Each structure stands twice: as C-alpha cells, then as structure tokens.
Amino acid sequence: MPKAPSGPRSPRRRTARMGAPRQGVASHANGASVRPSDARSEAAAPAPAHATPTAAEENPTLASASQLSPETDEPSAAARFHIFIVDSGWNSAAHRVLVENFALLRNLQKDDPIYVLSREQSIELQRRHGSRIVRDPTIAVHDMDALDRGGTSGFHGFRLHLGLLHTPQQALLGLQAFARFLVTYRHSTDLEADIRANLRREGLMGAIEIIMHHEARELGE
Amino acid sequence: MPERFGDILALFMSALAVGYMVYEIERRRRKLHDVWDVLDGEDALLTERLEDMVVSGELQPYTGATLA
Numbered sequence: 001m002p003k004a005p006s007g008p009r010s011p012r013r014r015t016a017r018m019g020a021p022r023q024g025v026a027s028h029a030n031g032a033s034v035r036p037s038d039a040r041s042e043a044a045a046p047a048p049a050h051a052t053p054t055a056a057e058e059n060p061t062l063a064s065a066s067q068l069s070p071e072t073d074e075p076s077a078a079a080r081f082h083i084f085i086v087d088s089g090w091n092s093a094a095h096r097v098l099v100e101n102f103a104l105l106r107n108l109q110k111d112d113p114i115y116v117l118s119r120e121q122s123i124e125l126q127r128r129h130g131s132r133i134v135r136d137p138t139i140a141v142h143d144m145d146a147l148d149r150g151g152t153s154g155f156h157g158f159r160l161h162l163g164l165l166h167t168p169q170q171a172l173l174g175l176q177a178f179a180r181f182l183v184t185y186r187h188s189t190d191l192e193a194d195i196r197a198n199l200r201r202e203g204l205m206g207a208i209e210i211i212m213h214h215e216a217r218e219l220g221e
Numbered sequence: 222m223p224e225r226f227g228d229i230l231a232l233f234m235s236a237l238a239v240g241y242m243v244y245e246i247e248r249r250r251r252k253l254h255d256v257w258d259v260l261d262g263e264d265a266l267l268t269e270r271l272e273d274m275v276v277s278g279e280l281q282p283y284t285g286a287t288l289a
Contacts (some may be wrong), residue, residue, distance in 0.1 A: 085283075102287055116283040125267070154262065159260055161256050164252075177257075
C-alpha cells in the first residue's frame with residue numbers, strides 16, 4: 001500500500017474532533033433496532049438517545065432510560081480516540097460477539113466517539129482496501145493526539161481484526177482485551193510504546209506457553 | 222555403532238524440537254500482529270478516508286445502544 005503524504009492533517013480534523021454528536025442521527029444504515037435478545041444489554045445500557053418511539057413502547061426499560069439526560073451519553077469534546085467499527089456483516093462468531101457486547105463496549109468508552117460504518121460503507125471501504133476483506137469486524141482506534149502531532153505517516157492508533165478470531169470465546173477474549181487496553185491507556189503519553197510493550201508481553205507469554213507445552217493461547221491462536 | 226547412531230538420532234530430534242518451537246513462536250507472533258497491531262504509514266489511506274468521512278458528516282458518532 002502506498003504511503004500517504006506525511007505531516008499533520010489540516011485543521012479540519014481539529015474541528016471534527018471538537019464536534020458534538022448529533023442526537024437522533026445514527027450513522028449505521030441498519031439503525032439500532034431493538035430485539036428481544038438484546039433486552040439484557042438494554043437494561044445495562046445508558047440513555048439510548050435515538051431510540052424510536054416504537055422501541056421505547058416495546059421496552060419499558062428503554063423508555064425510562066431515554067428520559068435520562070442525553071449529555072451523559074455523549075463523548076467529551078476533547079476525545080482522545082476516534083473509534084471506528086467496520087463490519088460488512090459476515091455471519092461469523094466475531095460479528096455476533098460484537099453485536100451482543102456492543103452496549104457494554106460503548107458504556108466503557110463514553111469519553112470517545114464511536115463511529116459505526118453501515119454495511120454498505122464497510123463493503124465499499126473493503127473494496128478499496130482489499131487486504132481487509134474477511135478480517136472484519138474491525139475496530140480501528142485513531143489516536144487523535146498522535147494524528148495532530150505527526151499526521152498519518154507514523155504511528156496514529158491501533159486496530160483489532162476481530163474477524164480473524166474464529167470461535168466466540170476467542171472473539172470475546174479479544175474484545176475484552178481490547179476494551180481493557182482502551183480504558184487503561186486512554187491517558188497514556190506514549191501509546192505506541194505501551195502497545196508494543198503489550199504485544200511483546202503477549203508474544204513472550206505465548207513462547208513460554210509453547211515451551212511449557214500448555215494449550216494454545218486463546219488470543220494469539 | 223549403535224551408540225553413535227543413538228547420539229545422532231538424539232541430536233536430530235533435538236534440532237527438530239528447537240526448530241518447531243521457533244516456527245511456532247514466529248507463527249503466533251505473526252498471528253497476534255494480524256489480529257492486533259498499530260496503525261502506521263501503511264494504514265494512512267484508510268485512516269484518512271475514515272477521518273474524512275467524519276469531517277464531511279458522512280459518519281456521526283453512534284448514539285444507539287445496540288448494533289443491528
């Protein structure tokens with residue numbers, strides 16, 4: 001893949017970073033339909049700002065939750081990360097795990113905006129970047145501090161190709177590790193070093209387990 | 222002669238075991254990086270595209286509680 005022009009991005013980025021989410025607008029083409037199977041997630045979820053009247057009527061928990069202040073649900077103005085979810089909708093274990101645990105992930109990441117690409121947007125993106133196909137769902141996290149400092153030519157975030165984890169347990173462990181990392185290192189001054197140290201540690205643990213003849217490590221396998 | 226043959230066999234098996242470990246560690250390292258890695262210059266185009274979608278308003282912060 002060719003390298004992009006280096007240098008910090010235009011001030012447009014700063015404008016976007018400070019922008020507040022529009023209430024009542026969901027970027028996901030499929031919307032946020034409420035299904036009976038999501039009832040457990042809904043109970044734990046905060047004010048779903050754009051719940052439709054129909055969904056609220058069907059789910060009393062949702063109706064009462066929607067009366068809460070929408071401000072509690074908004075990411076802060078100075079978001080450290082932009083989180084993107086690219087999912088073209090393969091009927092995979094990773095897709096199901098992501099859908100079932102999204103509410104929890106979102107609650108853990110209230111300080112940062114989450115952008116969910118629609119299925120059409122995800123497919124279009126993958127058509128342009130063929131190497132990403134069949135690796136989705138992908139969660140890409142842009143470190144806005146790094147982007148403002150050095151643009152896209154160097155380190156500017158990290159990503160998880162959840163679709164490469166084939167069993168529900170692997171996908172769940174991967175998602176949990178990812179969420180834990182996001183929360184833990186949100187205020188890190190050197191995120192790149194933290195990520196690389198984490199990866200080294202994972203690699204070392206894997207090596208030790210191989211030598212000790214332990215079972216395959218869930219995340220790396 | 223049998224003793225020497227045994228030594229050679231042991232040496233060969235040890236080399237195989239070490240080779241397997243190196244291969245397996247490298248395989249897992251690569252797999253881990255496939256699943257989880259940093260974004261850098263190689264991802265620049267994709268990153269720019271996503272950020273442009275945010276700037277243009279094509280993408281809005283998701284306010285739903287669940288994914289469809």
